[in-house]
Amino acid sequence: MSAISMILVVIVAFFAGMEGILDQFQFHQPLIACTLIGLVTGNLEAGIILGGSLQMIALGWANIGAAVAPDAALAAVASAIILVKGGQGVHGVNTAIAVAIPLAVAGLFLTMLVRTISVAIVHIMDREAEKANFKAIEMWQLIALFLQGLRIALPAALLLFIPSSVVQGFLESMPAWLTDGMTIGGGMVVAVGYAMVINMMATREVWPFFAIGFVLAAVSEFTLIALGTLGLAFALIYLNLEGNGGNGNNSKGGSNTGDPLGDILDDY
Template sequence: LGWMNIGAAQSPDSALASIISTILVIVGSQSIGTGIAIALPVAAAGQVLTVIARTVTVFFQHAADRYAEDANFRMIDICHVSALAVQALRVAVPAFLVAVFASPEGIQAMLDAIPKTITVGLQVASGFVVAVGYAMVINMMGGKYLRPFLYLGFVVAAFTSFNLVAFGVIGTVLAIIYVQLNPRFAAPQTVAAAPASVADDELED
Protein backbone atom coordinates (compact mmCIF):
# COMPACT_ATOMS: atom_id res chain seq x y z
CA LEU A 1 0.00 0.00 0.00
CA GLY A 2 3.00 2.37 -0.09
CA TRP A 3 3.21 2.78 3.67
CA MET A 4 6.10 5.26 3.85
CA ASN A 5 5.61 9.01 3.39
CA ILE A 6 7.99 10.67 0.91
CA GLY A 7 8.41 14.38 1.46
CA ALA A 8 5.04 16.09 1.59
CA ALA A 9 3.30 13.22 -0.21
CA GLN A 10 0.91 11.44 2.14
CA SER A 11 0.84 7.66 1.82
CA PRO A 12 -2.43 5.67 1.82
CA ASP A 13 -3.84 4.93 5.24
CA SER A 14 -2.80 1.34 5.93
CA ALA A 15 -4.23 1.38 9.48
CA LEU A 16 -7.78 2.27 8.44
CA ALA A 17 -7.62 -0.07 5.44
CA SER A 18 -6.48 -2.99 7.59
CA ILE A 19 -9.17 -2.52 10.23
CA ILE A 20 -12.11 -1.94 7.88
CA SER A 21 -11.12 -4.69 5.44
CA THR A 22 -10.77 -7.11 8.37
CA ILE A 23 -14.25 -6.21 9.61
CA LEU A 24 -15.79 -6.65 6.16
CA VAL A 25 -13.99 -9.95 5.53
CA ILE A 26 -15.16 -11.39 8.86
CA VAL A 27 -18.74 -10.14 8.56
CA GLY A 28 -19.08 -11.14 4.92
CA SER A 29 -17.10 -14.41 5.23
CA GLN A 30 -14.80 -13.38 2.38
CA SER A 31 -11.30 -14.53 1.40
CA ILE A 32 -8.00 -12.78 2.09
CA GLY A 33 -7.69 -11.79 -1.56
CA THR A 34 -11.07 -10.11 -1.37
CA GLY A 35 -9.92 -8.31 1.76
CA ILE A 36 -6.97 -6.88 -0.16
CA ALA A 37 -9.33 -5.76 -2.92
CA ILE A 38 -11.38 -3.93 -0.28
CA ALA A 39 -8.33 -2.49 1.46
CA LEU A 40 -6.95 -0.64 -1.55
CA PRO A 41 -9.83 1.81 -2.09
CA VAL A 42 -10.30 2.19 1.67
CA ALA A 43 -6.62 3.11 2.01
CA ALA A 44 -7.02 5.77 -0.65
CA ALA A 45 -10.07 7.19 1.15
CA GLY A 46 -8.22 7.06 4.45
CA GLN A 47 -5.45 9.10 2.87
CA VAL A 48 -7.87 12.02 2.61
CA LEU A 49 -8.94 11.58 6.22
CA THR A 50 -5.29 11.56 7.29
CA VAL A 51 -4.64 14.87 5.56
CA ILE A 52 -7.72 16.40 7.20
CA ALA A 53 -6.77 15.07 10.65
CA ARG A 54 -3.20 16.35 10.40
CA THR A 55 -4.46 19.72 9.23
CA VAL A 56 -6.66 19.93 12.31
CA THR A 57 -3.77 19.01 14.61
CA VAL A 58 -1.85 22.10 13.41
CA PHE A 59 -4.21 24.16 15.58
CA PHE A 60 -3.09 22.24 18.68
CA GLN A 61 0.57 22.69 17.74
CA HIS A 62 0.26 26.48 17.56
CA ALA A 63 -1.77 26.49 20.77
CA ALA A 64 0.97 24.47 22.48
CA ASP A 65 3.54 27.05 21.32
CA ARG A 66 1.53 29.83 22.95
CA TYR A 67 1.18 27.88 26.20
CA ALA A 68 4.92 27.13 26.13
CA GLU A 69 5.66 30.87 26.19
CA ASP A 70 3.65 31.07 29.42
CA ALA A 71 5.21 27.85 30.81
CA ASN A 72 1.74 26.33 31.10
CA PHE A 73 2.76 22.69 31.04
CA ARG A 74 -0.71 21.36 31.86
CA MET A 75 -2.25 22.94 28.76
CA ILE A 76 0.67 21.72 26.66
CA ASP A 77 -0.15 18.19 27.80
CA ILE A 78 -3.82 18.73 26.95
CA CYS A 79 -2.91 19.95 23.45
CA HIS A 80 -0.68 16.93 22.97
CA VAL A 81 -3.38 14.47 24.03
CA SER A 82 -6.03 16.31 21.98
CA ALA A 83 -3.93 15.98 18.82
CA LEU A 84 -3.52 12.28 19.50
CA ALA A 85 -7.28 11.97 20.03
CA VAL A 86 -7.92 13.46 16.59
CA GLN A 87 -5.65 10.84 15.04
CA ALA A 88 -7.39 8.08 16.99
CA LEU A 89 -10.87 9.26 15.95
CA ARG A 90 -9.71 9.24 12.33
CA VAL A 91 -9.62 5.45 12.51
CA ALA A 92 -12.08 4.72 15.32
CA VAL A 93 -15.13 6.53 13.91
CA PRO A 94 -15.12 4.97 10.39
CA ALA A 95 -14.33 1.54 11.82
CA PHE A 96 -17.20 1.83 14.32
CA LEU A 97 -19.66 2.89 11.62
CA VAL A 98 -18.65 0.01 9.37
CA ALA A 99 -18.86 -2.51 12.21
CA VAL A 100 -22.36 -1.30 13.16
CA PHE A 101 -23.96 -0.90 9.74
CA ALA A 102 -22.14 -3.53 7.65
CA SER A 103 -24.20 -6.55 6.64
CA PRO A 104 -23.29 -9.66 4.64
CA GLU A 105 -25.79 -8.73 1.92
CA GLY A 106 -24.42 -5.21 1.57
CA ILE A 107 -20.85 -6.45 1.47
CA GLN A 108 -21.69 -9.02 -1.20
CA ALA A 109 -23.46 -6.38 -3.28
CA MET A 110 -20.45 -4.08 -2.99
CA LEU A 111 -18.08 -6.87 -4.04
CA ASP A 112 -20.28 -7.83 -6.95
CA ALA A 113 -20.01 -4.26 -8.22
CA ILE A 114 -16.22 -4.61 -8.47
CA PRO A 115 -15.13 -5.97 -11.88
CA LYS A 116 -13.92 -9.57 -11.81
CA THR A 117 -10.64 -8.58 -13.42
CA ILE A 118 -9.74 -6.36 -10.49
CA THR A 119 -10.63 -8.84 -7.77
CA VAL A 120 -8.84 -11.75 -9.47
CA GLY A 121 -5.82 -9.58 -10.21
CA LEU A 122 -5.57 -8.45 -6.58
CA GLN A 123 -5.95 -12.01 -5.36
CA VAL A 124 -3.02 -13.04 -7.58
CA ALA A 125 -1.02 -10.04 -6.41
CA SER A 126 -1.66 -10.97 -2.79
CA GLY A 127 0.35 -14.14 -3.38
CA PHE A 128 3.33 -12.03 -4.36
CA VAL A 129 3.21 -10.24 -0.99
CA VAL A 130 4.50 -13.38 0.75
CA ALA A 131 7.39 -13.71 -1.71
CA VAL A 132 8.27 -10.04 -1.33
CA GLY A 133 8.23 -10.45 2.47
CA TYR A 134 10.69 -13.34 2.30
CA ALA A 135 12.87 -11.35 -0.10
CA MET A 136 12.98 -8.42 2.33
CA VAL A 137 13.94 -10.76 5.18
CA ILE A 138 16.74 -12.31 3.11
CA ASN A 139 17.91 -8.83 2.12
CA MET A 140 18.10 -7.76 5.77
CA MET A 141 19.89 -11.00 6.69
CA GLY A 142 22.73 -10.22 4.34
CA GLY A 143 25.36 -11.36 6.83
CA LYS A 144 26.68 -14.84 6.16
CA TYR A 145 26.64 -15.63 9.88
CA LEU A 146 22.82 -15.29 9.90
CA ARG A 147 22.05 -17.38 6.83
CA PRO A 148 22.27 -20.77 8.63
CA PHE A 149 19.31 -19.70 10.77
CA LEU A 150 17.35 -18.81 7.63
CA TYR A 151 18.05 -22.17 5.99
CA LEU A 152 17.27 -23.98 9.24
CA GLY A 153 13.90 -22.23 9.41
CA PHE A 154 12.94 -23.37 5.91
CA VAL A 155 13.96 -26.97 6.65
CA VAL A 156 12.03 -27.09 9.93
CA ALA A 157 8.97 -25.55 8.26
CA ALA A 158 9.08 -28.12 5.46
CA PHE A 159 9.25 -31.19 7.71
CA THR A 160 7.13 -30.08 10.68
CA SER A 161 3.69 -28.63 11.31
CA PHE A 162 4.78 -25.83 13.66
CA ASN A 163 2.74 -22.63 13.62
CA LEU A 164 4.13 -19.08 13.62
CA VAL A 165 4.06 -18.84 17.42
CA ALA A 166 6.25 -21.91 17.74
CA PHE A 167 8.67 -20.56 15.16
CA GLY A 168 8.81 -17.26 17.01
CA VAL A 169 9.66 -18.98 20.29
CA ILE A 170 12.30 -21.18 18.63
CA GLY A 171 13.82 -18.18 16.89
CA THR A 172 13.96 -16.18 20.12
CA VAL A 173 15.63 -19.04 22.00
CA LEU A 174 18.20 -19.55 19.22
CA ALA A 175 18.92 -15.81 19.14
CA ILE A 176 19.51 -15.73 22.90
CA ILE A 177 21.80 -18.75 22.72
CA TYR A 178 23.69 -17.22 19.80
CA VAL A 179 24.25 -13.95 21.65
CA GLN A 180 25.40 -15.75 24.79
CA LEU A 181 27.88 -17.99 22.96
CA ASN A 182 29.20 -15.48 20.45
CA PRO A 183 32.39 -13.85 21.78
CA ARG A 184 31.61 -10.64 19.89
CA PHE A 185 28.73 -9.93 22.27
CA ALA A 186 30.58 -11.01 25.42
CA ALA A 187 31.78 -8.13 27.56
CA PRO A 188 35.49 -8.37 28.42
CA GLN A 189 35.98 -9.29 32.04
CA THR A 190 38.70 -7.42 33.86
CA VAL A 191 40.42 -9.16 36.75
CA ALA A 192 40.95 -6.85 39.69
CA ALA A 193 44.67 -6.71 40.52
CA ALA A 194 45.79 -6.42 44.10
CA PRO A 195 47.58 -3.18 45.04
CA ALA A 196 51.35 -3.38 44.83
CA SER A 197 51.83 -2.61 48.52
CA VAL A 198 49.57 -5.51 49.57
CA ALA A 199 51.34 -7.90 47.21
CA ASP A 200 54.79 -6.84 48.57
CA ASP A 201 53.62 -7.34 52.16
CA GLU A 202 52.43 -10.87 51.34
CA LEU A 203 55.77 -11.72 49.73
CA GLU A 204 57.71 -10.39 52.76
CA ASP A 205 55.55 -12.46 55.11
Protein backbone atom coordinates in the same frame (compact mmCIF):
# COMPACT_ATOMS: atom_id res chain seq x y z
CA MET B 1 -24.53 -7.22 14.87
CA SER B 2 -25.64 -6.12 18.32
CA ALA B 3 -25.32 -2.57 19.60
CA ILE B 4 -22.72 -3.65 22.18
CA SER B 5 -20.61 -5.29 19.47
CA MET B 6 -20.80 -2.16 17.35
CA ILE B 7 -19.68 0.02 20.26
CA LEU B 8 -16.79 -2.33 21.00
CA VAL B 9 -15.73 -2.32 17.34
CA VAL B 10 -15.65 1.50 17.33
CA ILE B 11 -13.57 1.45 20.53
CA VAL B 12 -11.11 -1.00 18.96
CA ALA B 13 -10.95 1.22 15.87
CA PHE B 14 -10.34 4.30 18.04
CA PHE B 15 -7.42 2.64 19.84
CA ALA B 16 -6.06 1.37 16.53
CA GLY B 17 -6.01 4.94 15.22
CA MET B 18 -4.16 6.24 18.28
CA GLU B 19 -1.69 3.37 18.21
CA GLY B 20 -0.79 4.29 14.65
CA ILE B 21 1.12 7.16 16.31
CA LEU B 22 1.92 5.81 19.78
CA ASP B 23 3.22 2.34 18.79
CA GLN B 24 3.07 1.20 22.43
CA PHE B 25 0.46 -1.58 22.45
CA GLN B 26 0.38 -2.23 18.68
CA PHE B 27 -3.44 -2.10 18.38
CA HIS B 28 -2.95 -0.74 14.86
CA GLN B 29 -1.25 -3.91 13.68
CA PRO B 30 -3.65 -5.96 11.49
CA LEU B 31 -3.14 -9.15 13.49
CA ILE B 32 -4.27 -7.48 16.72
CA ALA B 33 -6.96 -5.19 15.29
CA CYS B 34 -8.65 -7.93 13.22
CA THR B 35 -8.41 -10.42 16.08
CA LEU B 36 -10.04 -8.00 18.53
CA ILE B 37 -12.83 -7.14 16.08
CA GLY B 38 -13.37 -10.84 15.43
CA LEU B 39 -13.50 -11.43 19.18
CA VAL B 40 -16.09 -8.74 19.96
CA THR B 41 -18.28 -9.76 17.01
CA GLY B 42 -18.13 -13.52 17.58
CA ASN B 43 -15.97 -14.20 14.51
CA LEU B 44 -12.67 -14.90 16.24
CA GLU B 45 -11.35 -17.55 13.83
CA ALA B 46 -12.04 -15.46 10.74
CA GLY B 47 -10.55 -12.38 12.44
CA ILE B 48 -7.32 -14.20 13.29
CA ILE B 49 -6.95 -15.58 9.76
CA LEU B 50 -7.64 -12.19 8.19
CA GLY B 51 -5.31 -10.42 10.61
CA GLY B 52 -2.48 -12.87 9.98
CA SER B 53 -2.83 -12.53 6.23
CA LEU B 54 -2.92 -8.73 6.36
CA GLN B 55 0.02 -8.68 8.77
CA MET B 56 2.15 -10.40 6.14
CA ILE B 57 1.13 -7.77 3.59
CA ALA B 58 1.83 -4.86 5.96
CA LEU B 59 5.10 -6.29 7.23
CA GLY B 60 7.26 -3.99 5.15
CA TRP B 61 5.06 -0.90 5.37
CA ALA B 62 6.93 1.90 7.10
CA ASN B 63 7.09 5.68 6.93
CA ILE B 64 10.43 6.61 5.36
CA GLY B 65 11.24 10.31 5.28
CA ALA B 66 8.36 12.20 3.70
CA ALA B 67 6.91 9.02 2.18
CA VAL B 68 3.87 7.82 4.15
CA ALA B 69 3.08 4.10 4.10
CA PRO B 70 -0.46 2.84 3.43
CA ASP B 71 -2.71 2.97 6.47
CA ALA B 72 -2.53 -0.52 7.98
CA ALA B 73 -4.93 0.38 10.80
CA LEU B 74 -7.74 1.49 8.49
CA ALA B 75 -7.16 -1.49 6.20
CA ALA B 76 -7.35 -3.91 9.12
CA VAL B 77 -10.41 -2.37 10.79
CA ALA B 78 -12.41 -1.75 7.61
CA SER B 79 -11.68 -5.16 6.06
CA ALA B 80 -12.56 -6.90 9.35
CA ILE B 81 -15.89 -5.05 9.49
CA ILE B 82 -16.61 -5.92 5.86
CA LEU B 83 -15.75 -9.56 6.59
CA VAL B 84 -18.13 -9.67 9.55
CA LYS B 85 -20.99 -7.88 7.80
CA GLY B 86 -20.51 -9.96 4.68
CA GLY B 87 -21.49 -13.04 6.67
CA GLN B 88 -19.15 -15.34 4.76
CA GLY B 89 -16.98 -16.24 7.73
CA VAL B 90 -13.61 -17.82 6.97
CA HIS B 91 -14.60 -18.23 3.32
CA GLY B 92 -14.76 -14.46 2.88
CA VAL B 93 -11.19 -13.79 4.01
CA ASN B 94 -9.76 -13.62 0.48
CA THR B 95 -12.38 -11.09 -0.57
CA ALA B 96 -11.71 -8.97 2.53
CA ILE B 97 -7.98 -9.07 1.79
CA ALA B 98 -8.65 -7.92 -1.77
CA VAL B 99 -10.59 -4.92 -0.42
CA ALA B 100 -8.02 -4.11 2.27
CA ILE B 101 -5.21 -2.79 0.05
CA PRO B 102 -7.31 -0.12 -1.73
CA LEU B 103 -8.66 0.90 1.68
CA ALA B 104 -5.11 1.23 2.99
CA VAL B 105 -4.18 3.53 0.12
CA ALA B 106 -7.41 5.53 0.53
CA GLY B 107 -6.58 5.92 4.21
CA LEU B 108 -3.57 8.03 3.26
CA PHE B 109 -5.93 10.96 2.65
CA LEU B 110 -7.22 10.85 6.22
CA THR B 111 -3.66 10.44 7.51
CA MET B 112 -2.43 13.52 5.65
CA LEU B 113 -5.52 15.49 6.75
CA VAL B 114 -5.01 14.75 10.44
CA ARG B 115 -1.27 15.38 10.23
CA THR B 116 -1.89 18.74 8.56
CA ILE B 117 -4.19 19.68 11.43
CA SER B 118 -1.55 18.44 13.87
CA VAL B 119 0.95 20.93 12.44
CA ALA B 120 -1.35 23.78 13.50
CA ILE B 121 -1.75 22.17 16.92
CA VAL B 122 2.04 22.01 17.32
CA HIS B 123 2.29 25.76 16.69
CA ILE B 124 -0.39 26.35 19.33
CA MET B 125 1.57 24.18 21.77
CA ASP B 126 4.71 26.23 21.02
CA ARG B 127 2.90 29.42 21.97
CA GLU B 128 1.64 27.82 25.17
CA ALA B 129 5.15 26.63 25.95
CA GLU B 130 6.39 30.22 25.79
CA LYS B 131 3.84 31.01 28.51
CA ALA B 132 4.88 27.91 30.53
CA ASN B 133 1.25 26.77 30.35
CA PHE B 134 1.86 23.03 30.72
CA LYS B 135 -1.80 22.15 31.23
CA ALA B 136 -2.67 23.66 27.85
CA ILE B 137 0.21 21.77 26.21
CA GLU B 138 -1.07 18.49 27.63
CA MET B 139 -4.63 19.34 26.58
CA TRP B 140 -3.63 20.03 22.95
CA GLN B 141 -1.50 16.91 22.89
CA LEU B 142 -4.53 14.86 23.93
CA ILE B 143 -6.64 16.61 21.31
CA ALA B 144 -4.14 15.69 18.59
CA LEU B 145 -4.12 12.10 19.82
CA PHE B 146 -7.94 12.10 19.89
CA LEU B 147 -7.98 13.17 16.24
CA GLN B 148 -5.76 10.22 15.36
CA GLY B 149 -8.29 7.91 16.98
CA LEU B 150 -11.19 9.52 15.13
CA ARG B 151 -9.27 8.99 11.88
CA ILE B 152 -10.11 5.28 12.12
CA ALA B 153 -13.17 5.32 14.39
CA LEU B 154 -15.35 7.49 12.13
CA PRO B 155 -14.90 5.36 8.96
CA ALA B 156 -15.50 2.27 11.09
CA ALA B 157 -18.74 3.73 12.47
CA LEU B 158 -19.91 4.62 8.96
CA LEU B 159 -19.23 1.08 7.77
CA LEU B 160 -21.16 -0.34 10.72
CA PHE B 161 -24.29 1.62 9.78
CA ILE B 162 -24.28 0.31 6.22
CA PRO B 163 -26.85 -2.53 6.05
CA SER B 164 -25.36 -6.02 5.89
CA SER B 165 -27.40 -6.78 2.78
CA VAL B 166 -25.67 -3.91 0.95
CA VAL B 167 -22.23 -5.19 1.96
CA GLN B 168 -23.11 -8.75 0.96
CA GLY B 169 -24.43 -7.56 -2.38
CA PHE B 170 -21.27 -5.53 -3.00
CA LEU B 171 -19.00 -8.47 -2.23
CA GLU B 172 -21.02 -10.84 -4.40
CA SER B 173 -21.05 -8.37 -7.29
CA MET B 174 -17.27 -8.15 -7.44
CA PRO B 175 -16.11 -10.07 -10.53
CA ALA B 176 -13.73 -12.99 -10.10
CA TRP B 177 -11.01 -11.34 -12.19
CA LEU B 178 -10.98 -8.37 -9.82
CA THR B 179 -10.83 -10.33 -6.57
CA ASP B 180 -8.29 -12.80 -7.97
CA GLY B 181 -6.13 -9.99 -9.34
CA MET B 182 -6.18 -8.07 -6.08
CA THR B 183 -5.37 -11.24 -4.14
CA ILE B 184 -2.38 -11.89 -6.40
CA GLY B 185 -1.32 -8.27 -6.00
CA GLY B 186 -1.55 -8.64 -2.24
CA GLY B 187 0.70 -11.68 -2.42
CA MET B 188 3.25 -9.66 -4.37
CA VAL B 189 3.11 -6.96 -1.70
CA VAL B 190 3.95 -9.65 0.88
CA ALA B 191 7.11 -10.53 -1.06
CA VAL B 192 8.09 -6.87 -1.30
CA GLY B 193 7.49 -6.44 2.43
CA TYR B 194 9.74 -9.36 3.27
CA ALA B 195 12.41 -8.03 0.90
CA MET B 196 12.33 -4.62 2.61
CA VAL B 197 12.64 -6.16 6.07
CA ILE B 198 15.50 -8.42 4.98
CA ASN B 199 17.25 -5.47 3.34
CA MET B 200 17.09 -3.48 6.59
CA MET B 201 18.34 -6.24 8.88
CA ALA B 202 20.65 -8.19 6.56
CA THR B 203 24.18 -8.55 7.95
CA ARG B 204 26.75 -11.29 7.56
CA GLU B 205 25.92 -12.47 11.09
CA VAL B 206 22.24 -13.17 10.35
CA TRP B 207 22.48 -14.52 6.79
CA PRO B 208 23.17 -18.07 8.05
CA PHE B 209 19.94 -17.96 10.07
CA PHE B 210 18.07 -16.81 6.98
CA ALA B 211 19.45 -19.78 5.05
CA ILE B 212 18.46 -22.18 7.84
CA GLY B 213 14.94 -20.74 7.96
CA PHE B 214 14.63 -20.96 4.18
CA VAL B 215 15.48 -24.67 4.31
CA LEU B 216 13.24 -25.43 7.28
CA ALA B 217 10.29 -23.64 5.67
CA ALA B 218 10.40 -26.22 2.87
CA VAL B 219 9.71 -29.02 5.36
CA SER B 220 5.95 -29.39 5.27
CA GLU B 221 5.79 -31.40 8.52
CA PHE B 222 6.79 -28.36 10.57
CA THR B 223 3.90 -26.31 11.93
CA LEU B 224 4.06 -22.54 12.44
CA ILE B 225 4.46 -23.13 16.18
CA ALA B 226 7.45 -25.40 15.53
CA LEU B 227 9.04 -22.87 13.18
CA GLY B 228 8.41 -20.09 15.67
CA THR B 229 10.00 -22.14 18.44
CA LEU B 230 13.06 -22.79 16.29
CA GLY B 231 13.31 -19.10 15.44
CA LEU B 232 13.13 -18.14 19.12
CA ALA B 233 15.74 -20.76 20.00
CA PHE B 234 18.11 -19.51 17.29
CA ALA B 235 17.64 -15.92 18.47
CA LEU B 236 18.45 -16.89 22.07
CA ILE B 237 21.49 -18.87 20.95
CA TYR B 238 22.72 -15.91 18.90
CA LEU B 239 22.23 -13.46 21.75
CA ASN B 240 23.96 -15.78 24.20
CA LEU B 241 26.96 -16.29 21.91
CA GLU B 242 27.14 -12.57 21.17
CA GLY B 243 27.08 -11.74 24.87
CA ASN B 244 29.85 -14.27 25.61
CA GLY B 245 32.05 -13.15 22.74
CA GLY B 246 31.41 -16.30 20.73
CA ASN B 247 33.57 -18.62 22.87
CA GLY B 248 31.46 -19.13 25.95
CA ASN B 249 33.57 -17.31 28.54
CA ASN B 250 35.72 -14.53 27.05
CA SER B 251 35.01 -11.06 25.70
CA LYS B 252 34.67 -10.36 22.02
CA GLY B 253 37.60 -11.05 19.76
CA GLY B 254 39.64 -14.08 18.82
CA SER B 255 41.24 -16.04 21.65
CA ASN B 256 43.36 -18.70 19.90
CA THR B 257 42.22 -21.34 22.37
CA GLY B 258 43.55 -24.21 20.34
CA ASP B 259 40.18 -24.93 18.77
CA PRO B 260 40.55 -24.19 15.03
CA LEU B 261 36.80 -24.24 14.39
CA GLY B 262 36.18 -21.92 17.33
CA ASP B 263 38.88 -19.53 16.17
CA ILE B 264 37.37 -19.43 12.66
CA LEU B 265 33.93 -18.68 14.10
CA ASP B 266 35.42 -15.97 16.31
CA ASP B 267 37.10 -14.33 13.32
CA TYR B 268 33.87 -14.56 11.35
